[in-house]
Amino acid sequence: AQKITQTQPGMFVQEKEAVTLDCTYDTSDPSYGLFWYKQPSSGEMIFLIYQGSYDQQNATEGRYSLNFQKARKSANLVISASQLGDSAMYFCAMREPLQGGSEKLVFGKGTKLTVNP
Amino acid sequence: DVKVTQSSRYLVKRTGEKVFLECVQDMDHENMFWYRQDPGLGLRLIYFSYDVKMKEKGDIPEGYSVSREKKERFSLILESASTNQTSMYLCASSPSTGFRAETQYFGPGTRLLVL
Numbered sequence: 001a002q003k004i005t006q007t008q009p010g011m012f013v014q015e016k017e018a019v020t021l022d023c024t025y026d027t028s029d030p031s032y033g034l035f036w037y038k039q040p041s042s043g044e045m046i047f048l049i050y051q052g053s054y055d056q057q058n059a060t061e062g063r064y065s066l067n068f069q070k071a072r073k074s075a076n077l078v079i080s081a082s083q084l085g086d087s088a089m090y091f092c093a094m095r096e097p098l099q100g101g102s103e104k105l106v107f108g109k110g111t112k113l114t115v116n117p
Numbered sequence: 118d119v120k121v122t123q124s125s126r127y128l129v130k131r132t133g134e135k136v137f138l139e140c141v142q143d144m145d146h147e148n149m150f151w152y153r154q155d156p157g158l159g160l161r162l163i164y165f166s167y168d169v170k171m172k173e174k175g176d177i178p179e180g181y182s183v184s185r186e187k188k189e190r191f192s193l194i195l196e197s198a199s200t201n202q203t204s205m206y207l208c209a210s211s212p213s214t215g216f217r218a219e220t221q222y223f224g225p226g227t228r229l230l231v232l
Contacts, residue, residue, distance in 0.1 A: 037223075042225065043126075091160070105162075
């Protein structure tokens with residue numbers, strides 16, 4: 001079964017600086033997908049970025065980029081130019097196939113990011 | 118724009134009550150999921166459904182049941198609520214495989230307190 005590990009319970013960053021949130025994973029499947037979600041205090045899980053195991057390049061979406069190191073089984077999220085609105089919980093997740101062609105997401109325990117002014 | 122809605126943001130119930138949590142998505146997604154989220158435990162899958170009237174147990178189905186009579190609606194039922202079911206409940210939907218990202222889209226969550 002897939003496993004996601006986020007070792008940083010909390011992180012602090014100054015506004016306008018970059019921050020890296022760590023995520024390591026464990027899987028025996030050659031094909032897999034990794035996701036990052038943001039959860040503000042309001043509770044909704046917001047999809048940020050996706051990386052497929054066969055993608056040749058690291059995924060980027062605006063200020064979010066994924067530092068994907070396949071050999072190390074890590075998929076760290078990099079947020080550039082942090083903003084106060086980036087303060088939230090961040091979850092790394094991995095796709096796990098289920099019967100019927102569906103999937104579930106296996107989540108890490110999350111990292112709470114606080115952006116200081 | 119994908120939209121997943123949940124019937125309540127906050128809910129307070131008494132032990133032993135039957136509780137219904139409703140989830141509706143408007144993107145014609147085949148797959149729907151119910152998770153619960155607890156501090157320090159992350160998100161755990163309760164039940165999922167990959168088609169109308171189909172349901173499958175997730176990792177922690179005990180004490181819960183689900184219903185999917187229509188494609189857009191997935192209901193989570195607590196047959197007899199207990200205090201250990203106090204939690205944040207998140208509904209999600211996704212298209213069937215074949216889409217590249219297969220991203221799950223989440224609703225705003227329901228914070229349930231069982232007294």
